[in-house]
Amino acid sequence: MNKGIAIYPGSFDPPTNGHLDLIERGAKIFEELVVAILRNSEKSPMFSVAERLEMLRELTANLKTVRIDTFDGLMVEYAKSLEATCILRGIRAISDYEYELQMALMNRKLEPTLETVFMMPADKYSYVSSRLVREVAQAGGPVRGLVPEVVEQKLREKLDPAYKLRDARQIEVLGRRNFAKLEKKGKKKA
Numbered sequence: 268m269n270k271g272i273a274i275y276p277g278s279f280d281p282p283t284n285g286h287l288d289l290i291e292r293g294a295k296i297f298e299e300l301v302v303a304i305l306r307n308s309e310k311s312p313m314f315s316v317a318e319r320l321e322m323l324r325e326l327t328a329n330l331k332t333v334r335i336d337t338f339d340g341l342m343v344e345y346a347k348s349l350e351a352t353c354i355l356r357g358i359r360a361i362s363d364y365e366y367e368l369q370m371a372l373m374n375r376k377l378e379p380t381l382e383t384v385f386m387m388p389a390d391k392y393s394y395v396s397s398r399l400v401r402e403v404a405q406a407g408g409p410v411r412g413l414v415p416e417v418v419e420q421k422l423r424e425k426l427d428p429a430y431k432l433r434d435a436r437q438i439e440v441l442g443r444r445n446f447a448k449l450e451k452k453g454k455k456k457a
């Protein structure tokens with residue numbers, strides 16, 4: 268176990284199974300892990316900071332060394348205020364690397380005493396991102412297995428019309444298929 272506090276910063280809009288996987292891995296190697304949600308008024312998030320805080324708290328309730336918090340402004344300043352020594356970030360694929368490298372080097376420039384530690388989530392989550400989860404859910408698509416159940420439930424509540432619209436579309440498609448089948452049968456008989 269690594270001594271000291273590590274920060275796992277991010278937007279978590281919404282938290283995914285990939286995030287949770289990384290939190291569990293981080294909790295094993297750091298004495299204390301603070302999952303820090305960025306309060307960014309510029310973006311228009313799907314979930315409010317309060318909703319994300321609540322979801323993450325519920326999801327990590329069993330992890331005694333994990334704490335959920337929010338921050339504003341420069342992440343390194345927030346990290347310093349907690350006397351954290353490490354920043355934890357996840358890397359899924361090579362495409363993440365460039366952005367993460369830039370951010371890690373900028374953070375090092377801003378605060379040389381803070382180390383960024385990269386961890387990889389389980390490969391089954393290597394394609395899962397909050398952005399894609401939002402996109403699928405906004406179209407009423409299934410997100411089971413990509414996000415924890417509590418998040419899936421919240422997405423369904425928030426996007427109820429999108430899910431209803433997709434159900435209606437699927438019923439329409441089934442209806443058309445059945446009609447085509449009946450028509451085919453009718454032609455054969457004739």
Ligand code: PNS
Pocket residue numbers: 276277278279305340341342343369370371373374
């Ligand atoms: O999950 P995300 O959206 O990729 O997380 C990005 C985050 C929140 C870690 C990053 O945008 C951040 O730290 N923002 C705070 C402002 C800051 O310190 N910017 C300089 C980073 S190089």
